[in-house]
Amino acid sequence: MRVVIAEDSVLLREGLTRLLTDRGHEVVAGVGDAEALVATITGLHREGKLPDVVVVDVRMPPTHTDEGVRAAVRLRKVHPDLGVLVLSQYVEERYATELLAGSSRGVGYLLKDRVADVREFTDAVVRVARGGTALDPEVVAQLLGRSRRQDVLAALTPREREVLGLMAEGRTNSAIARQLVVSDGAVEKHVSNIFMKLGLAPSDGDHRRVLAVLTYLNS
Amino acid sequence: MTIYDRSPHAAPHAPGTGARGHGHAHGPGFAPDRRHRLPAALRAPVEGRHWRELAYVLLSLPVAVTLFTYAVTMVSLGAGLLVTFLGIPVLAAALAGCRGFGVLERVRARALLGCEVADPEPVRPRTGNGPLAWTGAVLRSGASWRALLYALAQFPWAVFSFCVAVTFWATGWSLLTYPLWFWAFPVWGGQGGIQLYGDEQHAFYLDGPFEIAVTALVGLLVTLATPWVVRALTTVDRLLVHGLLGPSRLSARVSELESDRGVVVDTAAADLRRIERDLHDGAQARLVNLAMGLGLAKEKLAEDPQAAARMVEEAHGEVKTALQELRDLARGIHPAVLTDRGLDAALSSVASRCTVPVRVDVDLPERPAPAIEGIAYFTVSELLQNVSKHSRARSASVEVWRSEDRLMLQVTDDGVGGAEMSAGSGLRGLAERLDAVDGVLVVDSPPGGPTRVTAELPWRR
Numbered sequence: 001m002r003v004v005i006a007e008d009s010v011l012l013r014e015g016l017t018r019l020l021t022d023r024g025h026e027v028v029a030g031v032g033d034a035e036a037l038v039a040t041i042t043g044l045h046r047e048g049k050l051p052d053v054v055v056v057d058v059r060m061p062p063t064h065t066d067e068g069v070r071a072a073v074r075l076r077k078v079h080p081d082l083g084v085l086v087l088s089q090y091v092e093e094r095y096a097t098e099l100l101a102g103s104s105r106g107v108g109y110l111l112k113d114r115v116a117d118v119r120e121f122t123d124a125v126v127r128v129a130r131g132g133t134a135l136d137p138e139v140v141a142q143l144l145g146r147s148r149r150q151d152v153l154a155a156l157t158p159r160e161r162e163v164l165g166l167m168a169e170g171r172t173n174s175a176i177a178r179q180l181v182v183s184d185g186a187v188e189k190h191v192s193n194i195f196m197k198l199g200l201a202p203s204d205g206d207h208r209r210v211l212a213v214l215t216y217l218n219s
Numbered sequence: 220m221t222i223y224d225r226s227p228h229a230a231p232h233a234p235g236t237g238a239r240g241h242g243h244a245h246g247p248g249f250a251p252d253r254r255h256r257l258p259a260a261l262r263a264p265v266e267g268r269h270w271r272e273l274a275y276v277l278l279s280l281p282v283a284v285t286l287f288t289y290a291v292t293m294v295s296l297g298a299g300l301l302v303t304f305l306g307i308p309v310l311a312a313a314l315a316g317c318r319g320f321g322v323l324e325r326v327r328a329r330a331l332l333g334c335e336v337a338d339p340e341p342v343r344p345r346t347g348n349g350p351l352a353w354t355g356a357v358l359r360s361g362a363s364w365r366a367l368l369y370a371l372a373q374f375p376w377a378v379f380s381f382c383v384a385v386t387f388w389a390t391g392w393s394l395l396t397y398p399l400w401f402w403a404f405p406v407w408g409g410q411g412g413i414q415l416y417g418d419e420q421h422a423f424y425l426d427g428p429f430e431i432a433v434t435a436l437v438g439l440l441v442t443l444a445t446p447w448v449v450r451a452l453t454t455v456d457r458l459l460v461h462g463l464l465g466p467s468r469l470s471a472r473v474s475e476l477e478s479d480r481g482v483v484v485d486t487a488a489a490d491l492r493r494i495e496r497d498l499h500d501g502a503q504a505r506l507v508n509l510a511m512g513l514g515l516a517k518e519k520l521a522e523d524p525q526a527a528a529r530m531v532e533e534a535h536g537e538v539k540t541a542l543q544e545l546r547d548l549a550r551g552i553h554p555a556v557l558t559d560r561g562l563d564a565a566l567s568s569v570a571s572r573c574t575v576p577v578r579v580d581v582d583l584p585e586r587p588a589p590a591i592e593g594i595a596y597f598t599v600s601e602l603l604q605n606v607s608k609h610s611r612a613r614s615a616s617v618e619v620w621r622s623e624d625r626l627m628l629q630v631t632d633d634g635v636g637g638a639e640m641s642a643g644s645g646l647r648g649l650a651e652r653l654d655a656v657d658g659v660l661v662v663d664s665p666p667g668g669p670t671r672v673t674a675e676l677p678w679r680r
Contacts, residue, residue, distance in 0.1 A: 059555070066559040090546060092556040093571060094564040113542040116535065146571035148578075 001025040001129050002051040004044070006037040006068070007087070008060045016055060016115065023122045033060045034071035041075060041082070053083035053106065053129035058095070069095050072107075080105055083128040087112045093142040096135060100214060108134035108170075123175075133170030133210040140168040147217040155197055163190040168213045263446040264391075268333075272446075272453045275331040276377075276384040279456065282327070283377030286320050289313075290370035311354040317366035318342075318357075321464045324369070328460045332453055336465040339365070340474075361467055369463035376459070380452040387445045394438025398431050479655040486652060497548050505541035509534050557596050561586045566617055569600045574607040575632070578616040587626050588679050594656060595619065595628055598674050601649055602630040610634025610670060626676040636668035646672075 003025050007013040010032075017027045028051050029040050037056065044050055054075065058068035072084045076099075083106030086099060096109050108128040114136065115121045124134035144165065147153060156164065159180075166176045177187045195202050200212050263269055290313065297310030321339075328334040339362035344352035357363050397413075404412045404426070411426030413434070425434050466474070516530035557565035563581040570577035586592065599617055606615045612634030619628045640646045640662050650660040657677050664670040 065555075090550060090555050092560075092564060092568050094556060094560055094567065111546075113539060113546070116539050116542070142568065142571040145573075146567060146577070146579075148576075150576050 001053065001126060002049075003027050003125065003129075004037070004040060004051045004054045005030045006032070006034065006054060006060065006071070007057040008032045009057075012057075012112075019115065019118060020122070020125065023118075025122075025125070033062070034067040037071055038075065041079065045079065050079060050082060053085060053125060055085045055087060055125065057112075058086060058088040066095070069098060072099060073101075076105075076107065082106075083131065084108070085110065085125055085128045085134065087115075091136045091139045091142075093139050093146070096139045096143075097214075097218065100133075100211065106131040106133070109139060110134060110136045111138060127170060132172075135169045135210070135214075137165065137169060140165050143168065143214065143217045149198075149216070152198060156194065160190055160194050160197075163187060164194050164213065167191065167194070168210060168217070170210050260443060264442050266446070269446040269449065271331045271333075272449045273384060273388065275327065275453055275456065276380050276449060278327065278331075279373070279377035280381040282324070283374045286317075286370045287374035289320070290317055290367055294367065307358070308350075308354055311357045314357050314360075314363035314367055315342075317370050318363055320370065321366040324460060325464055328457065332457055332460075334457045334460060336460055337471065339464065339466045340470040362470075365463045365467070369459060372463070373456075373459055376455060380455070384445075384449050384452060387441060387448050391438055391442035391445050394434050395442050397425075397434045397438060401426070401431055482651045482655045486655075494548065494552065497544075497551075501544040501548065502541045505537055505544070509537045509541065512537065553593065554596065557592060558589070562592055562595060562619055565596050566599055566619070569596070569603060570617060573603045573615065575610075575612050576614050577603065577606075578614070580617065581619040583619060583621055583626075587621075587676075591626055591656070591676050591678070594652065594658070595626060595674075595676060598649060598653065598660075599628060599630060601645060602672055605638070605645060606630070606632045606634065606670075609638070610636075610668075612668075612670075621678060624678045626678050627673065628676075629671065629673045631669060631671045633669045635666075636664045636670050637666045638662055638664035638670050638672070649674075 001020075003020055005013055005016050005020075005027060007016065007030070013030045013032070017030055020027055028044065028049070031037050031040055034056075037054065041050070041054065054072075056068045056072050058066055060067050068086060068088070072086050075082055076084055084099070085108035086095070087110055088095070089112055091109060091111050099107050099109055106128040108124055110121070110124060114124070128134050144153065144161075153161070162180065163176060166179060171179065173187045173191065174184055177184045180187070192202060198213075198216055200216060293309065293313030293316060297306050297313050300306035300309055318339075325336050325338070328336060340360070342353065342356045342360055342363075344356040346352055401412050404410050404424075411424040412430070413425045414422055415425055416423040425431060465471070512530050512534040516527045516534065519527040519530065554565050554568070556568055562583065563579070566579050566581060570579045587595070599619075603615065603617070606612055610632045612632035615630065615632035617628070617630050619626070621627070638646060640650060640660075646660070646662055653660050653674055653676065659675040661673045661675075662670075663672070
């Protein structure tokens with residue numbers, strides 16, 4: 001997996017590089033702000049060496065507000081094949097909606113803290129690089145909490161709610177099965193139950209499934 | 220701002236209840252149960268309020284004469300003595316006396332007119348406490364001179380309003396009761412009734428039944444008009460007391476700002492204490508524990524790798540909890556999404572953390588000043604916390620909109636109601652914070668619900 005990292009804290013950038021290299025990925029470049037990120041990606045694209053995924057911090061110089069998100073949205077528009085994983089000190093459902101808007105390929109939005117769980121974090125990087133989704137559990141909780149379809153959501157069993165949450169995070173059926181320590185078949189059954197109760201057409205492909213669920217929660 | 224009055228007695232404001240009817244807090248015992256059978260216009264002449272106002276006008280005359288005499292005498296004396304060194308202290312004493320009368324006048328206005336006027340700025344000598352410093356301070360104080368002006372201006376007005384009020388009152392009642400005493404004219408007066416017109420040849424007396432009835436009717440009209448006349452007269456008195464005996468607008472604003480500044484400083488200090496405590500009890504304690512755990516693990520590494528691994532595992536959990544706590548703390552200080560995306564996004568985020576489903580509706584054409592945005596944000600989050608904790612509501616809604624140069628926000632829930640702005644409550648604290656930026660908080664929470672809290676903030680500052 002070829003990765004570009006954009007993170008203004010040198011300490012964290014080195015840490016991420018070490019972590020990803022340790023797991024056998026190649027960190028092509030590390031930059032400190034959004035401008036440099038866009039320039040680097042453009043350069044790599046010209047050479048025909050577009051990376052599989054970029055890991056972007058939300059707050060970077062010069063304004064330290066949300067340039068990471070804006071750069072990510074821009075990059076996704078220009079390079080639809082590029083996976084973008086946004087890391088942030090806080091996760092807000094609003095940014096997730098902006099990131100997910102109008103694209104069908106790899107995107108991730110995670111709390112920075114999640115790097116502490118090395119396995120899960122690298123899994124998320126790989127998932128995004130392959131075109132999947134990685135949404136932070138907190139974003140999903142916010143989406144579930146503020147959805148206007150509370151009555152329908154209340155009709156789900158606790159286990160189904162759990163599966164719905166993991167599905168919205170972007171996990172595959174087998175990953176959900178591993179997490180909940182149940183069989184793949186059991187997860188499939190839950191998923192089809194959920195889709196039936198929400199009145200959604202079952203969709204193939206994990207990313208499209210996520211989009212369907214999120215659209216449902218946001219409507 | 221809309222205040223919904225639920226009391227059955229809400230409809231037209233009678234003269235007796237009118238001016239004080241716009242309370243901001245609705246509590247139990249607010250709505251009077253007594254229903255008047257008479258319409259307001261007929262009730263006015265016999266109501267307590269009218270009698271108090273009349274008493275005020277009648278009392279004004281002797282008070283004004285005394286005050287005017289005192290002021291003119293003392294000021295002339297002081298002015299005459301100005302060539303000697305005695306003039307200045309006499310003048311100061313004259314002004315101090317006027318201020319003293321002012322105190323009495325404020326009490327009289329409060330008791331009889333229900334007119335609440337704050338004390339003016341006190342006499343504050345700039346240096347020292349001696350009689351010289353005090354004299355200077357009295358003479359420099361604007362409030363003293365305004366009290367003197369009151370003594371002079373009130374006199375002609377008191378004479379005028381006394382005459383008008385007595386005339387109206389006496390005429391009204393005597394004509395109204397004319398059917399009861401017109402018999403006195405033929406018995407003792409040697410004429411048939413009141414003489415309305417007369418010259419050498421003709422005279423017209425009010426002595427027939429129709430004329431008596433018309434006279435009584437005229438009396439009734441005058442009697443009914445009297446309360447309004449007296450009210451109009453006392454309105455000028457209210458203005459006089461307000462304008463000349465109260466604190467000047469500037470000094471009122473200064474003292475308001477002083478107390479606002481006190482609230483802001485207190486709040487800031489309390490916030491800092493809270494942050495310090497949270498850091499100390501939370502993240503810091505966890506990091507110490509973590510360092511300890513890792514230190515132990517380092518020592519165990521060689522002799523008992525399994526135990527060391529367990530300790531590292533624990534430390535890992537600990538550090539994640541510390542991160543979570545730090546994040547929550549930072550969000551409590553200032554949420555990043557508020558700066559980046561404004562109230563809509565930030566309030567949606569708060570709403571999603573609330574234990575009940577919250578509908579958020581932000582309708583703003585542009586973003587207000589950051590400080591105002593911050594206060595609006597914290598107001599809503601505190602109100603939603605109240606909803607979570609106390610209301611037992613099933614749903615809530617947040618609305619934010621702009622009304623001219625005000626930012627309005629309203630949090631409504633369908634809970635049990637009964638929220639009060641009593642001393643020491645969270646709502647009172649919130650109201651004080653809003654007050655510090657010239658904002659207002661209105662709580663409408665009848666027992667049994669629903670609760671509606673409305674806040675108003677200046678759009679820019």
